[in-house]
Amino acid sequence: MSVFFKSLLYAAVAGGLCSSIVGKAYEKHVSYLIALLCTALIVSPLLSLIPSFDFSKPEAGGEASADFGVAEALIVRQGAEDAEKAVKEYIFSETGIKPKAVSIQIKSKEEGLVVEKLTVSLHSVTEEKTVKDCLEGLFQDTLTIEVKADA
Numbered sequence: 001m002s003v004f005f006k007s008l009l010y011a012a013v014a015g016g017l018c019s020s021i022v023g024k025a026y027e028k029h030v031s032y033l034i035a036l037l038c039t040a041l042i043v044s045p046l047l048s049l050i051p052s053f054d055f056s057k058p059e060a061g062g063e064a065s066a067d068f069g070v071a072e073a074l075i076v077r078q079g080a081e082d083a084e085k086a087v088k089e090y091i092f093s094e095t096g097i098k099p100k101a102v103s104i105q106i107k108s109k110e111e112g113l114v115v116e117k118l119t120v121s122l123h124s125v126t127e128e129k130t131v132k133d134c135l136e137g138l139f140q141d142t143l144t145i146e147v148k149a150d151a
Contacts, residue, residue: 004045011037076113080104087118087135094134097127100150117144125149 015034084102091099103119118139120131132147139145 004041007041008038011041072108076106076108079113080106083115087120090138091120091131091134095127095130097122097131099131115143117146119146119148122147122149 011034015030015037083104083106087102087104088099091097091102099120100123101121103117103121104115105117105119106113107116108114118135120135122128122131128147128149132145135145135147
């Protein structure tokens, strides 16, 4: 309890010194700061009455374990959907052609997830070469690209 009163005394002295050093220009601001500090000192003993909660990370294993095959399948599916949307937007931004559909095949291998095939469906046969050239320039023979049109 003596620490509390010493802290309150130090705050009062610091407030008086700051007010005398700063002068009239910032006197109001310093008094607000010192009032806030004193309020915090007065309220701080009451904070010990609030119960503390233990936020600990659950340990791995046991009942909370997950099937990693299912998790990987969900990640692959969500990644494929996001990639398909990004490829559609890329094709439109580069060529002005809106693809009918984009399909991406992702396989799981030892080194991780690998995109094997990209299939793009278009509305017109005349757009095939433009889209194929655009995608080949982007991926540079790293995967199989198939562009087909419904004519």
